[in-house]
Amino acid sequence: MGVAGNRRIGLGGASLESHVLGLRVRRATPACGQHRASRRKSVTVPASPSDSGTSQRPAVTKRARAAIVIAAVLVAGVFGASALAAVPGPQSDAAGGPTASATVATASPSLTLTLASTSALTSGSEPAAAPATVRRPAAAVAGSSATEATALTLLATLPVKGKAPKTGYNRTGDFGTAWLDVDRNGCDTRNDILARDLTAIVRAGRCKVLRGTLAEPYTGRTVAFVRGNTTSSLVQIDHLVPLANAWQTGAQQLTQAQRVSLANDPLNLLAADGRANAQKSDGDAATWLPAVKAFRCTYVARQISVKVTYRLWVAPAEQDAMARVLSSCPEQRGMASALAPGAGAGAPGSGPAPAPAPAAPAPA
Structure with a gap:
């Protein structure tokens, strides 16, 4: 052991x-x-063909994907730069220069029209009205020669019958909005009438009447007009033949354009005292006449001229009242509409045309 x-x-x-x-x-x-150890690490075992193919395929796929992604980014950058180059910047859009308009015209014709309008506004000039969106009302129904007679003679030509029902009457829908620029002078009808009927006018720009003095024809008073929220209504624009009365005496048979012409015809419009205009409302000569008797002949003659021009009729009581007024001024003549075919460009006056000046004597 x-x-x-x-x-x-x-x-x-x-x-x-x-x-x-x-x-x-x-x-x-x-x-x-x-x-x-390093020798052991450096020794490599040759892989079989199938093994090498399996190990290389993933690497090739990743490289291909990377190349596709890079190519897509490059293509998007090129097209994005081209699209940005075609869109005008804020400065070129405001200037409305030929280069900006030409560039946008290639991409979008409708946008070119918008820029053209903007360019006209920024340059201070008024853009031309598009025929498809702006319609000028048709001229008055009858020609200017229809009123070349005395008011009594014209009254005898008007049909006499009762008023039609007021059913369906709509001021804006039937006669257009107030106030339009029917004579295409760049100013709306209200400012045109204020400029015609007032004196000592002060304007803002070319059209807008800010202040003036009205020798009021219905009351005989002098009214100081001042534009403002609480003062503008002191002077109103009266339709001598009220639109509701026109609707009941034949305007229903007019076209929309002819009714718009009637509502904006200077022959049928007069600057008047606001309270007197409110008292008149839509009354005819049988229910309302101006307080100033000296103006009644002119007032009735213009009403008759409007009805002749637009081929309206008169009610029996209305005809009688007109005849009574004109019996004191049988030579009062009718007046032509500025919108009637063949009429001159100026607005009608409030009375008969003045007699021509006598010819100067021949020198001895």
Whole structure:
């Protein structure tokens, strides 16, 4: 047992000694160990054809995808730059220059029309009205020669019958909005009439009447007109033949354009005292006449001229009242509409045309 034990110890000691020596050798020669490790790492095992194909396919796919993405970005950049170059910037749009208009015209014709209108407004000139959107009312129904007679003679030509029902009457729908520019002079009808009937006028710009003095024809008073929210209504524009009365005496048979002409015809319009105009309302000569009797002949003559021009009729009581007024001025003549075919460009006066001046005597 002792010998056997010594042998195990000896063997164990030899083995231990050998192990220790081996460790010392490895510690003393690290380069050799590292050389062997690097040799082991550098050794590559050739892959089979199938294995190499499998390992390379994913790399090729990723590169192809990357190339496609890069190409798409480049193409989008080129087209985006072209689109931005075709759109004018704020400065070119405001200027409305030929280059900006030409560029936009290639991309969008409708946008070119918008820029052209903007250019005209910024340059201070008025753009031309589009034929499809702006309609000038038709001229009055009858020609200017229809009223070349005395008011009594014209009254005898008007049909006499009762008023039609007022059913369906709509001021804006039947006669257009107030106020339009029917004579295309750039100013609306209200300002045209104020400029015609007032004196000592002060304007803002070319059209808008700010102040003036009215020798009021219905009351005989002098009215100071001042434009404003609380003062403009002191002077109103009266329709001598009220539109509701016109509707009931034949205007229903007129075209829309002819009714718009009637509502804006200077022959049928007069600057008047606001309270007097409100009292008159839509009354005819049988229910309302101006307080100033000296103006009644002119007032009735203009009503008759309007009815002749637009081929309206008179009610029996209306005809009688007109005849009574004109009996005191049988020579009162009718007046032509400025919108009637063959009429002159100026607005009609409030009375008969003045007699021509006598010819100067021939020199001796």
